[in-house]
Amino acid sequence: MFQKILIANRGEIACRVIRTAKKLGIQTVAVYSDADANAQHVKLADEAVFIGQSPASLSYLQVDKIIAAALKTNAKAIHPGYGFLSENATFAKACQDNDIVFIGPPVEAILAMGLKATSKSLMEQAGVPLTPGYHGKNQESDFLKQQADRIGYPVLIKASAGGGGKGMSLVEDAKDFLASLASCKREALSSFGNDDVLVERYVTNPRHVEVQIFGDKFGNYVHMFERDCSVQRRHQKVIEEAPAPLLPKDKLLVMRDAAINAARAVNYEGAGTVEFIVEQDGTAYFMEMNTRLQVEHPVTEMITGLDLVEWQLRVAFGEPLPKTQDEIICQGHALEARIYAEIPEAGYMPATGVIRHLTYPKQNDCIRVDSGVVLGDEITTYYDPMIAKLIVWGQHRDEAIDRLRYALNQTHVDGLGNNIAFLARILQTDSFRQARLDTNLIGREENVLLNPSTAVDKKYQIMAAFINLLSQMSHHNGLWHTQPSWRQNTQAYQDVSLVSQGELYHVRFTKTADGWIARLNHTDDELIINGSIDGEGQATIHLDGIRTKVAFHRHPQGFALFNGSYSLSFEYPATYDSKNHDEDNGSLKAPMPGIITSVLVSAGQRVAKDDVLLTMEAMKIVYTIKAIQDGVVQACYFEVGEQVKAGDELVDFVADDQNNE
Structure with a gap:
């Protein structure tokens, strides 16, 4: 068996391969980028080699760097995991050329199955059943339209070199075929460097x-x-x-x-x-x-x-x-x-x-x-x-x-x-x-x-406030310690305030011989509550005659209460900033960290409501930033290829109604 292997991947699959390698007594070498310097696969491996900056294109997709890491550590084989270079024939050939075993199929098999059209021709010869369609080399638009008409609608246009849903379009009517074909070819060329497509009958409810x-x-x-x-x-x-x-x-x-x-x-x-x-x-x-x-x-x-x-x-x-x-x-x-x-x-x-x-x-x-x-x-x-x-x-x-x-x-x-x-x-x-x-x-x-009820049941609001009260008692060995979410008083009751889904609410807990009486938002409704913190992040609550075990997690701004698979967030009033939670309909900010992929406007340009100003990509998803009103672009703060953080202002935009003020 191999004495040492390198894993040309990261995250869950790298950890998975390391687990089996350890079972077999095989040493492992991890590779990592800037972002993964402290990642689990790096810590679990026997050795680790830095291969580049955080973007995968500068690290995990660098064939030469990974081959060099294997040679440097004397790893005799490379496991590619999945994703990244796992189905890359060039990488498999590079392993072969450097006397490194590629833990995967032969180069010829990767090449044969790498293009959908090629693989389907091979499968047809092998007697493997195929979806009715056209998988040939003729890529003339009119010819492909004729094939689609012959197959019968709806049809699916798919990038021959594609995957992950890119370069794919469902066409339900003949009049839409040519426009969809052009769109698929553009996306296929952009994503895979190859605009060849195949056309197949669309299987309903597959x-x-x-x-x-x-x-x-x-x-x-x-x-x-x-x-x-x-x-x-x-x-x-x-x-x-x-x-x-x-x-x-x-x-x-x-x-x-x-x-x-x-x-x-x-x-x-x-x-x-x-x-x-x-x-x-x-x-x-x-x-x-x-x-x-x-x-x-x-x-x-x-x-x-x-x-x-x-x-x-x-x-x-x-x-x-x-x-x-x-x-x-x-x-x-x-x-x-x-x-x-x-x-x-x-x-x-x-x-x-x-x-x-x-x-x-x-x-x-x-x-x-x-x-x-x-x-x-x-x-x-x-x-x-x-x-x-x-x-x-x-x-x-x-x-x-x-x-x-x-x-x-x-x-x-x-x-x-x-x-x-x-x-x-x-x-x-x-x-x-x-x-x-x-x-x-x-x-x-x-x-x-995708439309679950977002209302927080009042019993969970009361539970959250009570857990917060119990946590303070547990952490400070007494009840009367000043915390942002509750205040001291001279009577036998305690007020707890929390923010849930942007709304401030209050619970008054009045001490009794057997527990507490809870009253939400100064109403007359009273519920009997008692309970205890059982350990780190666990509590048992008796509320209105029902005993419930709940999990929770406290952090400096508040805490989360876990109700089965659901997570409910609560914040302390002193740390809650309503400005950070109000939806800013006039904002042209980045919704999350990502990379600018296109800038479609320039300073001084007049735009109409819903015009696309720029696009950005984050985690394989493209987001469009649109004008929220008619107005004029004053400046664009980022260029194509630049990284942005969540909340970054992307465009200086003045709406017409602002100019009129």
Whole structure:
């Protein structure tokens, strides 16, 4: 086995690879950028090499620097993880040229599967079922329009070299085809340096199902069953599961055989995933092959009991597959939920900042947490905003769903927005519970998923105030200590004031022999409350005859109260600045840290309401800054390529009604 490997990646997957390497007695080398100097993968590795500045283009995508790091540390193999250079044929060839083993497929397989059109031609020759469409080299607009007309609408235009939903457009009417084609080609050229596209029939209500395959140098191939990845937002997976539920057995067997045939067609070695678009009746069409380990590989590990990274290492070292097809058994059901630093209710806007509180559920054979983030780490704009993956196993799907809901309720993040409550809401939908899966599930359930009630129940307001009171008593060994949220008086009651969702509220607690009487906002309604702080961040509250265990986290400006998967924020009045919380409708400020991608106006230019002034990108999402009224641009403070911080003023703009004052 290898003595030492380098991991050309960061975050969760780098930590994941290090874990298996340690189990096998393999030394590991991490690489890191400025932003990752104190990251977990750097701390866990035996050695670490600095490779450049924070932007991935200056560090994790620098082939020469990573090869140099491997040579310098005498690492004999490189694991690429996923993302970054994991499917880059140039990187795989550079490893080969420097006598370094690339822990992945041969260069030829990466090249064959790297372009959608090329891969589909190969799959057609191998007898793998394809979605009806055109995958050829003729890129003339009129010809592609003829092909779309022949296929029948709706059709999907897809960048041949694309991925992640870029360079993709759904066309439902022939009159819109040429405009959509031009738009797709522009985006494809900008994102991938290649404007070739393919045109396919659009499958209505499709499922996204993928088959995990493995091959070795001796021509052996196996599948490890399939995963359903239909629950997506913006073409990116959110919840994955294995095996795929409610698909006919005969259709599953066809899909698994097709995946093996796809791997055999390109002499594949190592871990790969063959992805299919699947009709609701189970009919599957080849979509693409990912020539790497997938983010969602843990659900396959949970149902098979296998370590896929260990298989990767053994195959790359030249060993045969550890098991035959008959020896790979599927047991139970597994689910994975991706926890992101983002705000789903605000268009999935990525969230940045320091994680000031982080707890995960206790791990066991049925609950697993994969993460590269710990308390105190910062989520930046430079990389994917994933915080962790929660993976659960159950004897059947319903049990797995219940375990995932429990795991989400035990996962608490404070300091920045996250999608934990959003994930919990997905699990509660009838569509998900009943496995009525398709790639539009989130869109179909949008009213429930993206418009939750934001009102804070008065019982939680009272609980929050009482926890604050108990915390002060605990920290100061007495009740009468002056704090920003409460004040001393000479009577047997205590007033606590907090801010919740921008509103100041008060609770008066009157001491009794058995506890306290709570009165909210000076009303006549009284509730009996008692309780205790059980430990760091845990409390037991008896309110109105009901005992509730709650988690919380205090910080200098206030604290967060965790109600299952939901997080409720409270601030101290003395530190609350209403100016920072009021929505500034006249603001032309950066909504979050990012990079300016275009400036469309100049000083002195007159613009109309809703004209786009500039665009910026943060965490793979493009934001447009628009004029909020008719007026004149006085100055633009940033140029294309410059980094901006959240709240930075981007444009000096004078509205017409201001000029008239």
